Amino acid sequence: xxxxxHTGRVVRRLVGKAAIVLVCDGIADRPVQDYKFKTPLxxxxxPHISRLTKAGSVGIVDPIRPGVRPGSDVAHFALLGYDPYxxxxxxxxxxxxxxxxxxxxxxxxxxxxxxxxxENMKVLDRRAGRIRTGTSRLAKVLNKMQxxxxxGVKVQFHETVEHRAVLVFSGEGISRMxxxxxxxxxxxxILKSKPLDTTExxxxxxxxxxxxxxxxxxxxxxxPVNIKRAKKGKKPANIILPRGPGTLPSITPLPELYNxxxxxxxxxxxxxxxxxxxxxxLIDVKGATGGLNTDFxxxxxxxxxxxxxxxxxxxxxxACDVASHDGxxxxxxxxxxxxxxxxxxxxxxxxxxxxxxxxxxxxxxPVNVRDHTSxxxxxxxxxxxxxxxxxxxxxxxNAAAGNIGRIPASSLIPTLMDYLGKAEKxxx
Amino acid sequence: xxxxxHTGRVVRRLVGKAAIVLVCDGIADRPVQDYKFKTPLxxxxxPHISRLTKAGSVGIVDPIRPGVRPGSDVAHFALLGYDPYxxxxxxxxxxxxxxxxxxxxxxxxxxxxxxxxxENMKVLDRRAGRIRTGTSRLAKVLNKMQxxxxxGVKVQFHETVEHRAVLVFSGEGISRMxxxxxxxxxxxxILKSKPLDTTExxxxxxxxxxxxxxxxxxxxxxxPVNIKRAKKGKKPANIILPRGPGTLPSITPLPELYNxxxxxxxxxxxxxxxxxxxxxxLIDVKGATGGLNTDFxxxxxxxxxxxxxxxxxxxxxxACDVASHDGxxxxxxxxxxxxxxxxxxxxxxxxxxxxxxxxxxxxxxPVNVRDHTSxxxxxxxxxxxxxxxxxxxxxxxNAAAGNIGRIPASSLIPTLMDYLGKAEKxxx
Numbered sequence: 037x038x039x040x041x042h043t044g045r046v047v048r049r050l051v052g053k054a055a056i057v058l059v060c061d062g063i064a065d066r067p068v069q070d071y072k073f074k075t076p077l078x079x080x081x082x083p084h085i086s087r088l089t090k091a092g093s094v095g096i097v098d099p100i101r102p103g104v105r106p107g108s109d110v111a112h113f114a115l116l117g118y119d120p121y122x123x124x125x126x127x128x129x130x131x132x133x134x135x136x137x138x139x140x141x142x143x144x145x146x147x148x149x150x151x152x153x154x155e156n157m158k159v160l161d162r163r164a165g166r167i168r169t170g171t172s173r174l175a176k177v178l179n180k181m182q183x184x185x186x187x188g189v190k191v192q193f194h195e196t197v198e199h200r201a202v203l204v205f206s207g208e209g210i211s212r213m214x215x216x217x218x219x220x221x222x223x224x225x226i227l228k229s230k231p232l233d234t235t236e237x238x239x240x241x242x243x244x245x246x247x248x249x250x251x252x253x254x255x256x257x258x259x260p261v262n263i264k265r266a267k268k269g270k271k272p273a274n275i276i277l278p279r280g281p282g283t284l285p286s287i288t289p290l291p292e293l294y295n296x297x298x299x300x301x302x303x304x305x306x307x308x309x310x311x312x313x314x315x316x317x318l319i320d321v322k323g324a325t326g327g328l329n330t331d332f333x334x335x336x337x338x339x340x341x342x343x344x345x346x347x348x349x350x351x352x353x354x355a356c357d358v359a360s361h362d363g364x365x366x367x368x369x370x371x372x373x374x375x376x377x378x379x380x381x382x383x384x385x386x387x388x389x390x391x392x393x394x395x396x397x398x399x400x401x402p403v404n405v406r407d408h409t410s411x412x413x414x415x416x417x418x419x420x421x422x423x424x425x426x427x428x429x430x431x432x433x434n435a436a437a438g439n440i441g442r443i444p445a446s447s448l449i450p451t452l453m454d455y456l457g458k459a460e461k462x463x464x
Numbered sequence: 465x466x467x468x469x470h471t472g473r474v475v476r477r478l479v480g481k482a483a484i485v486l487v488c489d490g491i492a493d494r495p496v497q498d499y500k501f502k503t504p505l506x507x508x509x510x511p512h513i514s515r516l517t518k519a520g521s522v523g524i525v526d527p528i529r530p531g532v533r534p535g536s537d538v539a540h541f542a543l544l545g546y547d548p549y550x551x552x553x554x555x556x557x558x559x560x561x562x563x564x565x566x567x568x569x570x571x572x573x574x575x576x577x578x579x580x581x582x583e584n585m586k587v588l589d590r591r592a593g594r595i596r597t598g599t600s601r602l603a604k605v606l607n608k609m610q611x612x613x614x615x616g617v618k619v620q621f622h623e624t625v626e627h628r629a630v631l632v633f634s635g636e637g638i639s640r641m642x643x644x645x646x647x648x649x650x651x652x653x654i655l656k657s658k659p660l661d662t663t664e665x666x667x668x669x670x671x672x673x674x675x676x677x678x679x680x681x682x683x684x685x686x687x688p689v690n691i692k693r694a695k696k697g698k699k700p701a702n703i704i705l706p707r708g709p710g711t712l713p714s715i716t717p718l719p720e721l722y723n724x725x726x727x728x729x730x731x732x733x734x735x736x737x738x739x740x741x742x743x744x745x746l747i748d749v750k751g752a753t754g755g756l757n758t759d760f761x762x763x764x765x766x767x768x769x770x771x772x773x774x775x776x777x778x779x780x781x782x783a784c785d786v787a788s789h790d791g792x793x794x795x796x797x798x799x800x801x802x803x804x805x806x807x808x809x810x811x812x813x814x815x816x817x818x819x820x821x822x823x824x825x826x827x828x829x830p831v832n833v834r835d836h837t838s839x840x841x842x843x844x845x846x847x848x849x850x851x852x853x854x855x856x857x858x859x860x861x862n863a864a865a866g867n868i869g870r871i872p873a874s875s876l877i878p879t880l881m882d883y884l885g886k887a888e889k890x891x892x
Contacts, residue, residue, distance in 0.1 A: 407881055
């Protein structure tokens with residue numbers, strides 16, 4: 037298409053093109069002695085991702101900045117182009133949005149577990165025996181709780197998947213600056229939430245949270261669901277343990293920033309939440325689990341389909357990170373090879389001559405560390421007009437020699453938007 | 465060791481490991497025509513530093529940001545992980561702390577020289593004939609000065625090494641925003657300190673400083689020490705020339721930021737001052753002079769010893785910078801080869817399989833420029849899990865092709881803290 041720019045000159049506009057971003061959670065690693073100092077990406081057979089690196093540009097990406105260890109939430113903020121130092125307002129709100137709960141500005145959302153405590157409030161099981169049924173009946177009694185008169189906060193409680201739930205506080209004068217009640221381990225007493233700053237709002241919220249937790253025990257301990265569980269020898273879901281408070285971040289959604297349609301294919305609630313807040317439509321894929329057993333090819337097919345209706349398709353695959361947290365090198369290699377199949381399918385269907393395809397990672401999760409590290413992660417971008425790096429394999433060290441150099445994660449979406457002809461000029 | 469992260473989850477912690485950072489002041493250079501367009505690092509024989517580059521990661525570092533010429537103080541702020549644009553509050557305070565003077569928040573410290581002026585306040589010698597004795601007797605009369613009634617500032621004067629001294633102003637309503645009295649050259653009159661902003665505090669401090677200098681001449685010109693010097697044909701130390709005002713920077717010390725023990729091995733007062741403010745213990749090494757004649761191997765042995773008791777050991781070697789300011793290419797090569805011996809000794813003793821070792825530079829000091837330039841400087845990091853660059857020699861150009869890419873100096877300590885398992889996650 038030819039169009040007139042604001043200067044009146046006729047410029048080429050790229051049309052009918054989409055960009056697919058495949059985020060392989062935790063795919064980057066460090067050299068592992070037991071595997072001849074190779075990384076899983078170096079050991080895995082990845083002919084299709086290699087098609088991307090040979091055809092396209094390659095580089096390394098700082099999830100946040102060099103030396104800063106990223107949480108998954110913060111890393112995804114950056115990957116979507118938002119500076120987490122400016123926009124990140126806690127995790128609970130992202131989980132809530134991802135679970136389909138719509139927050140209002142000012143609401144404070146907490147991630148929660150149904151858990152088991154003894155009479156002394158000592159945690160016996162943070163997941164209440166991985167309870168799967170009856171949580172909606174338990175939620176019902178919690179939602180009848182009237183905290184407003186006592187503490188000024190309104191309570192909404194939403195059970196989500198298995199032992200997980202979201203607690204939303206709303207009302208005037210509340211704050212996310214409060215500490216967790218969940219002690220994050222068993223055999224210890226639950227914590228008292230404390231205000232993390234000196235505001236009245238934080239004090240009120242901490243008080244409300246402690247009161248909510250206290251009453252949750254009163255309401256749940258004798259609940260018929262738990263009496264039935266006890267009879268079956270199961271642990272009771274006799275308390276709610278909130279953690280990770282968050283408010284809705286005030287970001288300008290991608291469709292508004294770039295005049296694009298964007299879609300997200302992800303199973304992990306937090307990723308879905310961020311993408312939703314960023315203005316993406318959420319596509320559900322049957323068989324996408326967020327685990328090792330996810331249906332990789334179903335996700336690939338969904339991405340291909342979505343690329344026909346959207347300018348930007350964000351695909352998140354969690355499995356590599358799961359294998360990494362388990363310290364399982366061989367499983368990680370296997371997952372990488374499944375991801376490679378996904379990439380092959382997508383490239384074959386959407387093509388690199390009319391569409392953009394980018395593969396990267398939210399953060400490094402070395403199998404030897406079993407947690408996120410700050411290492412830069414590899415990035416490949418292929419598609420029309422993209423300079424070729426001629427790099428033959430997508431690995432951490434090869435990427436460091438790539439033609440992109442080292443960029444922050446928050447630059448990926450702007451770069452793709454520019455390739456799509458969707459980026460506004462800064463200045464004239 | 466297993467430890468609980470702030471989220472409470474059990475994570476692997478690397479233990480028994482320390483990181484040693486060797487900062488070779490001014491080691492980086494530019495190609496020199498007389499030496500076949502090679503740099504001193506390219507000419508020097510450095511087999512031991514090469515062991516680091518082959519085993520570990522290599523890259524280039526911007527002392528501040530590209531194109532910004534760093535002072536030594538500002539460069540060290542950044543190297544310790546503190547953004548100088550945010551935290552730097554002048555040099556005098558760093559000199560003071562390095563000289564063993566403990567400042568209070570709000571105190572303004574000036575670097576000073578005992579100098580020689582004529583009756584017209586024209587500077588004859590900025591170092592008073594490099595005076596070595598009698599300065600404590602001169603300081604005594606200066607400390608009797610009562611400026612408080614006249615100008616509102618309290619005076620403490622500390623002689624340090626040779627012709628050097630530190631002047632500390634304390635009291636309510638003073639400021640570091642005043643210009644130097646020291647004209648930084650001879651044959652010209654001393655300067656009148658002027659306020660650098662429109663605050664009352666700056667006006668009061670400038671007035672106090674001018675009054676201090678005026679009275680220093682009155683008190684010193686006829687002092688017995690100077691009369692004796694005159695008899696011996698030596699230049700009198702008849703005035704104090706203050707420069708470089710500074711206040712204590714408000715930074716969070718490294719031990720508090722990362723829960724580590726950190727030590728500094730440096731002879732230069734300013735470097736010691738920054739390290740002290742950053743919460744490091746200062747280790748004195750016999751024979752460490754901050755000059756060309758320093759005992760390199762004694763410093764290496766001190767670093768090895770310190771690495772057993774500390775998580776982070778910061779070693780500063782000034783000699784390369786001295787050779788560079790002298791424009792002495794051959795001497796610089798010689799010094800580099802002595803530093804290489806240091807590195808060999810340290811690697812042999814502490815090992816790279818359990819400890820981290822990093823070599824870098826605070827700023828480039830080209831022998832042809834004889835002053836600091838903004839060029840990026842080489843960096844090597846070796847130790848457990850660190851990806852190998854396979855770069856065979858530590859040079860400016862090789863480093864630019866390294867697997868670290870180009871990072872700011874302030875990212876070095878965070879990166880090492882992540883390797884040590886001491887970095888907190890940002891987000892969840």
